[in-house]
């Protein structure tokens with residue numbers, strides 16, 4: 001207790017010294033460990049594994065993987081340019097099963113900037129037009145009265161504006177206006193405040209402001225940045241996270257760009273950093289997208305730096321981790337209760353799995369045992385649960401993962417590892 005008191009006092013002193021949001025130097029070994037978890041991704045150059053977010057995260061980090069980065073970007077280019085351009089011509093291209101979404105196209109454009117490239121030429125112009133068309137569609141879906149919702153989410157809407165902005169492509173006032181309205185009228189989120197979405201909107205606005213785009217809207221943009229910053233600060237948990245552990249990296253990216261200053265901001269960021277470091281020690285960051293959003297922060301960088309990135313900055317070369325094989329013990333079997341109560345015919349079953357299994361392993365085993373069916377879809381963040389017991393989540397619905405009775409999980413089916421005796425509920429909810 002005495003230690004905690006002294007620690008909080010120290011935080012207060014440090015906070016008062018630095019009243020901007022700064023993340024003091026982080027142990028490079030910790031950063032290397034995180035970077036090493038991205039290494040397997042660098043070797044997977046097939047379509048379903050290519051992940052522009054991973055590339056952006058690495059390039060804005062203090063570590064590098066040498067020539068593999070070049071190869072990776074080349075594969076991204078081949079995939080995204082061909083697929084997007086071809087799918088613009090014909091809807092059913094056999095090579096490109098799914099047309100990349102607005103968000104993925106935006107991340108691809110960020111990846112190009114992370115390599116200090118501007119989108120160029122005829123093909124480039126078509127990609128930009130494509131992204132603008134996506135945004136126009138979303139604008140129509142939101143509607144004149146702002147009562148509707150984007151087909152994707154305001155997160156991807158913000159990402160789209162950010163991507164155009166870092167490529168110095170201006171966006172119409174009325175497109176920016178939709179995001180401004182959503183921030184001003186608290187419509188970014190349906191059910192509860194999403195720190196990630198607010199942070200992404202704030203990063204997009206910060207880019208517009210720094211680039212002197214949309215001068216007629218300058219005042220509204222400045223106010224919107226302030227609004228999201230204040231809300232994110234208010235969302236800080238007693239442990240120090242902004243929202244939860246996984247929204248803290250994007251929140252910090254935004255707060256680090258802040259023109260706002262004050263002891264409150266400095267202390268809040270230091271507290272968040274301490275909480276993040278503790279979670280790193282606990283192994284909370286395993287997911288590649290989450291690592292890719294965190295690495296820039298540990299290198300004092302944000303997505304807004306893609307306006308003019310420093311591609312010559314020295315970065316430490318990553319070596320593959322030397323793994324010591326764990327001693328093989330008799331694998332212990334644990335029981336996890338799986339339940340689906342939100343359907344007419346409820347399902348509840350104890351599923352025996354090996355200790356350390358993921359929730360996805362539990363679902364697979366439940367399916368094998370009979371009486372349980374589910375479907376998933378690949379996403380950049382990993383497998384996303386789309387359907388349970390034949391019931392597919394509809395538009396603006398999703399299958400929520402909860403620890404019974406009512407605690408939403410903070411990880412997906414591939415990353416979450418239930419403990420012995422835990423009960424997991426899958427619940428169809430609106431968002």
Ligand code: B12
Pocket residue numbers: 101102103104107151152153155156194196197243244245246247248250287289290293379380381382383384385386397398399400401402408409410411412413415431
């Ligand atoms: C929007 C969003 C949602 C929407 C997605 C629907 C939609 N039409 O957009 C809704 C509200 C449905 C949602 C649900 C969930 N989400 Co979510 N979501 C996001 C958010 C804000 C943006 C995702 C995005 O658009 N990325 C950009 C595009 C280009 O990438 P993409 O791969 O094409 O995007 C798709 C996937 O990300 C997928 N998706 C969304 N959330 C999740 C979570 C996981 C684990 C997976 C595998 C996929 C996935 O939906 C996106 C749209 O199709 C991120 C924030 C962030 N920091 O990344 C959180 C985030 C990814 N979600 C998160 C979580 C935990 C979940 C849930 C598991 C929550 C729960 N307890 O049920 C569920 C998923 C359950 C399932 N069925 O598998 C965490 C993941 C943390 C981690 N360790 O990986 C994040 C980081 C939020 C957070 N800070 O906690 N989410």
